[in-house]
Amino acid sequence: MTAATEVPDLADLERRAAERAAARAGGHDRLSGHIVCDGLVRIFKTDGVEVVALQGLDLVVDRGELLAIVGASGSGKSTMLNILSGLDVPTAGLARVAGYDLLGLSAKRRLAYRRHTVGFVWQQTGRNLLPYLTARENVELPLRLARRRRNRARAEELLELVGVAHCADRRPGQMSGGEQQRCAVAVAVANDPEVLFADEPTGELDEATAAEVFGALRTINAELGVTIVVVTHDHQVSSQVRRTIAIRDGRTASEVRRSARVAEDGSHELVTEEYAVLDRSGRMQLPVPFVDALSLRDRVRLNLEPDHIEVRSGNS
């Protein structure tokens, strides 16, 4: 008689698969974010030519964070946002938002994800609001489609929250660009999404108006607890949020964090710290100003010191 081979149950298999995925991503902590991209790759093929738009992008955003992503034109920002918003599928890697694995979604789950889990604000106001509806009606529309109650009251609450209650009866053409974008924020969060993605929401606005739109995003983040990712090529944005991630050549390159600190005289000061991002293979990109300042080229000399690593020009 042969001994029966032990068959692992489904829960056990799932647990082991999760452990393996976590180990691949560098440990459990790295997979615990509300938004996780790990080794994200997107290759476009046109006329036999391959363009690698994302080449192993890593990103972890915690629940309730308000994060800005900056990068030069062509760095891969829109490609990443299209994947995270469920419009595009990556070639390889892991992309997960609010528990949805975006690589393996059926068409039905993808639609549910786009309808209920995420909200969007686009740069072009025409893509956010219907021109023949008033601000209130624009916010009411997604509520009505989702068959919610108290639509009018909820729409008015949201318009108030983003500071455009005075525009409730105006159509987009009767509102300024900043007012339209703040109204778009109210529309985007009408159905209580867990995550809000904004693609260049202040791209067509002047600095003061852009700050008002960021004010609205901060309020929504704080009052409704929505996780918000804002993509922009405006580096000034880091003064508006706590964490800014810079993307270069389809990879996460550096990160700027702002935090409040109590100074020696008891006053509060804002401290800005810049970090380079180290991927799990140990790769990092030196910031361009550092490379330029020392005219670093081709190769550099590294020395391991007890508490830091020294990088020197390889030509001296």
Ligand SMILES: Nc1ncnc2c1ncn2[C@@H]1O[C@H](COP(=O)(O)OP(=O)(O)OP(=O)(O)O)[C@@H](O)[C@H]1O
């Ligand atoms: N559908 C596509 N087909 C072929 N190549 C594409 C496609 N979409 C993007 N790319 C290429 O991928 C790279 C990244 O483009 P992407 O639009 O993500 O950059 P971006 O940082 O959003 O730029 P911008 O700030 O100008 O919008 C670029 O080289 C771009 O030409």
